[in-house]
Amino acid sequence: xPIIEPNKTKLLTMKNLLILxxxxxxxxxxxxxRHKLYKDQWKITIVDQYKTHYYQPGFLFLPFxxxxxxxVKKVGKKxxxxxxxxxxxxxxxxxxxxxxxxxxxxxxxxxxxxxATGSKIAPEETSGLLGPLWKKDIFDFYTYEGALALRxxxxxxxxGKLVVHITEMPIxxxxxxxxxxxxxxxxxxxxxxxxxxxITYVTPLSxxxxxxxxxxxxxxxxxxxxxxxxxxxxxxxxDNETKEIVDFADRRIPFDLLVTIPTNMGDEVIxxxxxxxxxxxxxxxxxxxxxxxxxxxxxxxxxxxxxxxKAGSVxxxxxxxxxxxxxLYIDGYxxxxxxxxxxxxFIETGNNKALLIDFNYVTExxxxxxxxxxxxxxxLLKESVFxxxxxxxxxxxxxNMLLKGIAIPFVSRNMSFKGKVFDxxxxx
Amino acid sequence: xxxxxxxxxxxxxxxxxxxxxxxxxxxxIAKxIAKxIGIELTPKHFEVLNYLRExxxxxxxxxxxxxxxxxxxDIKELYVLFPKGPLKFSSKIAGxxxxxxxx
Numbered sequence: 001x002p003i004i005e006p007n008k009t010k011l012l013t014m015k016n017l018l019i020l021x022x023x024x025x026x027x028x029x030x031x032x033x034r035h036k037l038y039k040d041q042w043k044i045t046i047v048d049q050y051k052t053h054y055y056q057p058g059f060l061f062l063p064f065x066x067x068x069x070x071x072v073k074k075v076g077k078k079x080x081x082x083x084x085x086x087x088x089x090x091x092x093x094x095x096x097x098x099x100x101x102x103x104x105x106x107x108x109x110x111x112x113x114x115x116a117t118g119s120k121i122a123p124e125e126t127s128g129l130l131g132p133l134w135k136k137d138i139f140d141f142y143t144y145e146g147a148l149a150l151r152x153x154x155x156x157x158x159x160g161k162l163v164v165h166i167t168e169m170p171i172x173x174x175x176x177x178x179x180x181x182x183x184x185x186x187x188x189x190x191x192x193x194x195x196x197x198x199i200t201y202v203t204p205l206s207x208x209x210x211x212x213x214x215x216x217x218x219x220x221x222x223x224x225x226x227x228x229x230x231x232x233x234x235x236x237x238x239d240n241e242t243k244e245i246v247d248f249a250d251r252r253i254p255f256d257l258l259v260t261i262p263t264n265m266g267d268e269v270i271x272x273x274x275x276x277x278x279x280x281x282x283x284x285x286x287x288x289x290x291x292x293x294x295x296x297x298x299x300x301x302x303x304x305x306x307x308x309x310k311a312g313s314v315x316x317x318x319x320x321x322x323x324x325x326x327x328l329y330i331d332g333y334x335x336x337x338x339x340x341x342x343x344x345x346f347i348e349t350g351n352n353k354a355l356l357i358d359f360n361y362v363t364e365x366x367x368x369x370x371x372x373x374x375x376x377x378x379x380l381l382k383e384s385v386f387x388x389x390x391x392x393x394x395x396x397x398x399x400n401m402l403l404k405g406i407a408i409p410f411v412s413r414n415m416s417f418k419g420k421v422f423d424x425x426x427x428x
Numbered sequence: 429x430x431x432x433x434x435x436x437x438x439x440x441x442x443x444x445x446x447x448x449x450x451x452x453x454x455x456x457i458a459k460x461i462a463k464x465i466g467i468e469l470t471p472k473h474f475e476v477l478n479y480l481r482e483x484x485x486x487x488x489x490x491x492x493x494x495x496x497x498x499x500x501x502d503i504k505e506l507y508v509l510f511p512k513g514p515l516k517f518s519s520k521i522a523g524x525x526x527x528x529x530x531x
Binding site: 168169170174175178204205206209210211212214218231232234236248249263277278279281283286305307347357365 | 442443444487488489491492493494497503504506507511512513514515516526527528531
């Protein structure tokens, strides 16, 4: 009779949980699950081709010299638990029918797969965007390199027509372009050249604020900051010769400096693996975060197609539900249909003030106190200095709590209605 | 929320005039809403509207890009059918929720 050593039996029955992407979502899932899954039963592996983990909300502040490079990047491995195998390699393709993932030079098999490959800008989707003016008079701030190049440009820019432009939805952090416009107003005021700068905000949607409560509560901001707005603008191309953006109805908007949010798309590995929609986002159950096509594939963060904001705060709440659901799935129980699209975001409005919004799939942002119904101290949907310091403090929370999967005290995964005041009557 | 009679049927509308419940929609209602916006609906319009409704029922995201790739119209043609706000007006006429951002 052959003798099997105990640890060999374990090896034979050891199962594999594979996480693709070590960004905000992937890192959080590695931390959550390592604490919950038995180490002698589950091997957890995380794959990401990049060494650096960026604090992406910080990209908004880089162009205005509010944050330094050092404040927004750290070595990603630092945030991965030591009992999780970290592989820094490029992912070539997922083979869902065979439960395997091909990396550049090795193949990984999985029992459960979590896709957290995020989203990124695809400027090549817009004709003329990568023309001669790219990185000269046309910039993005959704990449580290783009935000730095824009910072260098702004340091010496003497004024003119600044156009802040969204190509198409969905985009990561949908409110960032608006915050950029507010911070630009503040930046040029402090520089003493606001009178030489004309700021126009261009959106494919029907307003800067698209939810009735927000339109009512916040429309004053654009007027106060003298920001012009062009709505329903679906860009067809950039005219590099006349320095204009052109839409499908031949509407032209001239610029001296164009800060654009290019089309956002999921990773190309999703397209290659046949898992995505036409923007490479993966069809995902809105409330369980299980992929609609494969029951052992789960999707989190920007990689999903769920109609929640593509933002770290959403991923943070989603990670709590997904952790529970992975455990339920492993044990053969039905999944919780719990995730409600909860988002909780600070919105910089310039002049050291910020708003805080709290909303989900179905409930619009409202007034109220947060997180404590009576005391706040944060105010929802109203500008305050306190909210601004909340946003500044969030960088510390991100690196020290959020990535490590530590729950933020008093903030629940689902949207709470305590302390919310439904007092905003939308204008007709 | 407001109740309004469109094409002889009582429907619930949002403050911005979008149908609250896409199941209350009919081609007659579509024609009435379109008329208010100033659009005379043709069979091509209805192809787009039905496409938008199908995508909404399938819980897929609606984008101008998606309509452009639908094989029904390209984006230029969509602009001709629904001038000055293709997605805004087509979704209103299709009886589906308004496309929004987070605020």
